[in-house]
Amino acid sequence: MRILIVLCLAALVRAGARFDEIGEEIAELTAEVVAFENMIEDRIEQAEARHAQWHVFSSRIDAVEGSGCDDAIQMQCGGDTPDCVSRLLICDGENDCLNGADESQCRVFTPEGSKWKAEFTWDTCTKRKPKELSVTFTHYEVPEELPSFPEVKAEAYMSSENDDFSYSANLILSGYMDLKPGQNKLYLRPPESDGLGLQCIFDGVNDDHCPG
Numbered sequence: 001m002r003i004l005i006v007l008c009l010a011a012l013v014r015a016g017a018r019f020d021e022i023g024e025e026i027a028e029l030t031a032e033v034v035a036f037e038n039m040i041e042d043r044i045e046q047a048e049a050r051h052a053q054w055h056v057f058s059s060r061i062d063a064v065e066g067s068g069c070d071d072a073i074q075m076q077c078g079g080d081t082p083d084c085v086s087r088l089l090i091c092d093g094e095n096d097c098l099n100g101a102d103e104s105q106c107r108v109f110t111p112e113g114s115k116w117k118a119e120f121t122w123d124t125c126t127k128r129k130p131k132e133l134s135v136t137f138t139h140y141e142v143p144e145e146l147p148s149f150p151e152v153k154a155e156a157y158m159s160s161e162n163d164d165f166s167y168s169a170n171l172i173l174s175g176y177m178d179l180k181p182g183q184n185k186l187y188l189r190p191p192e193s194d195g196l197g198l199q200c201i202f203d204g205v206n207d208d209h210c211p212g
């Protein structure tokens with residue numbers, strides 16, 4: 001009986017060591033799976049970035065060569081089957097392009113509460129000649145019947161100071177987005193009698209700035 005107990009104990013010790021080995025193997029396999037998942041996610045992010053960049057280049061080429069569509073009322077899907085679809089179908093939640101291009105850039109480019117600062121590189125036309133201009137977006141609404149033209153409202157703050165005069169002013173702005181992949185345009189109507197408004201284009205990749 002005593003020998004049997006000793007043998008059983010020895011078997012238990014061997015089994016415990018084997019369980020430890022299996023535990024280490026599982027931990028190594030788990031680490032490999034996590035590393036593999038991270039690698040796949042990185043590849044997907046790179047592919048999405050390249051896809052977005054491709055849309056920008058494609059849009060630029062279309063601007064030079066023409067897209068083959070009636071650009072006033074249509075967009076070209078691009079890719080291997082460059083179909084033309086109505087701009088009314090952009091961002092309506094349904095893939096009307098075979099490659100889904102019409103639904104590829106439907107994020108909010110000017111979310112409520114976002115604040116943008118302007119840098120003037122050339123100004124021969126504004127009557128106020130502001131040195132500082134910031135725009136805070138206060139409203140963004142997607143019309144159910146016209147989802148590719150979201151309505152936008154904003155407040156502009158501008159100021160200037162020099163030897164002759166100084167001022168600061170707040171202006172209420174309203175306008176809309178014109179969504180089209182690679183050429184998402186923001187229009188803000190002129191708030192004053194000089195007829196000067198704001199237009200800028202988000203290319204869908206470098207969306208933290210907007211040439212206007």
Ligand SMILES: [Ca+2]
Binds near residue numbers: 089092093094095097
């Ligand atoms: Ca669509």
